[in-house]
Amino acid sequence: MSKNSNGGSSVQRDQESSYDPVRWLNLMVSEPYYLFHLLVFFSYIPVRCSAFQILDPARNSFLLKREIQVFVAYCVLTVVKIVRTESWESFIQDTLLFAKIFLTAIALVMDYHLALWYALAFLVIHIIAQQPPYEGLGSSNHLTPLQLESLLTEGNTSRFWLVEFRAFSTSACVCTSSFFPELSITYSNTNLSFGTIDLGLFPNAAERFGISFGSLNQLPVYILFENAVEVARFPEFDYEPYVFxxxxxxxxxxxxxxxxxxxxxxxxxxxxxxxxxxxxxxxx
Structure with a gap:
């Protein structure tokens, strides 16, 4: 578990790695989620070159106009997401979604069989690969349910514990995975400590802390403990998730x-x- 005294150096390392281009290039090559998307996107280049030789000039001109329109629309949406995004994970997820929609639309203009193949390829990627979450820990601690119970019952630990219960099988937890470490860096002190429990690794802990798996949209769940007693949580027990x-x-x-x-x-x-x-x- 990381110590609060190392919070400054920890967040500095996390921030440096977040903006390290070499790290992002390594992720693109090593992570199946990014690698498969890149392979599918770049497959359009040889497909387009072949189509240029097969299609007549009028069809090629029409397709080029649509490609320019799609590229401009994608750039505009990307700029909007950069301004409004709260995390790089959320930005990557949204921009990849836009790219998949636009690529399928362009393929549909070219040939509907090609569009079906791209749609199938993206569906397979969605099934076999998952977007990697934020890797930084900040001043929060990765805990097991037994470790959390032990920390809450020990008298010499922090008075308050704010614990995030998450599961990286849900996109919401992946997109918000950097928020809790950043929060822990800013507000971790001798009275308040931060911890995380991965319900994907410890599903039995959900029932122990009153978390329902009936709707995965409920995650992440935040519970505040004071002297081993739960004093607040969000969402509450009667929370009903909404699509928007x-x-x-x-x-x-x-x-x-x-x-x-x-x-x-x-x-x-x-x-x-x-x-x-x-x-x-x-x-x-």
Whole structure:
């Protein structure tokens, strides 16, 4: 488990690796999710060269116009996502989705059989590969259910524990995987500690902490413990997930006498940390 005193150096290493182009190139080659997508996207180049020789000039001209329109639309959407995105994982997921839609649409203009093959290829990738989550840990601790129970019952540990229960089989947990480590770096101290439990590795822990697998859209779940007692959670027990939830944002704002509110990676979830108090509240 990582120590709070190493939080500064840890977040610096995480930030450097996040913007390291060599790391991203290595991921593209080593991760099946990225590698398979790149192979499918670049397969359009030889297909297009062959089509240029087969199609008549009028059809080639029409196809070129559609390709330019698709490229411009993709660039506009990418710029919008860069401005509004909250994490690189979310940005990559959305831009890949746009690219798959546009590539299939262009293939449909060329030949509907080709469009069906691309749709099938993307479906196979979705089944056999998964987008890798954020690898940084920050000042949070990867815990097992037994470790969490032990930490909560020990008297010499932090008074508050904020624990994220997640499963990387869900896209929501992958897209928000960088938020909790960043939050732990900023607010981890002697009174508040952060931990994560992967329900994909420990599914039995879901029932132990009152988390239902009836709807995977409920994850991630955040539970705040004070002296081994649960004092708050989000979503609550009666939470009903919606297909289109509120916009997820992270807002960092603080004044001398005001609370500092950090909007966590789930709609309407906020962790309020009063500046001159040790009280931590989860509220909607």
């Amino acid at each position: 939830g509120p916009t997820i944002t992270k807002v960092f704002s603080a004044t001398t006498r005001c609370k500092c509110c950090i909007f966590l990676p789930h709609p309407l979830l906020a962790l309020s940390v009063p500046k001159r108090s040790n009280l931590f509240l989860l509220h909607i």
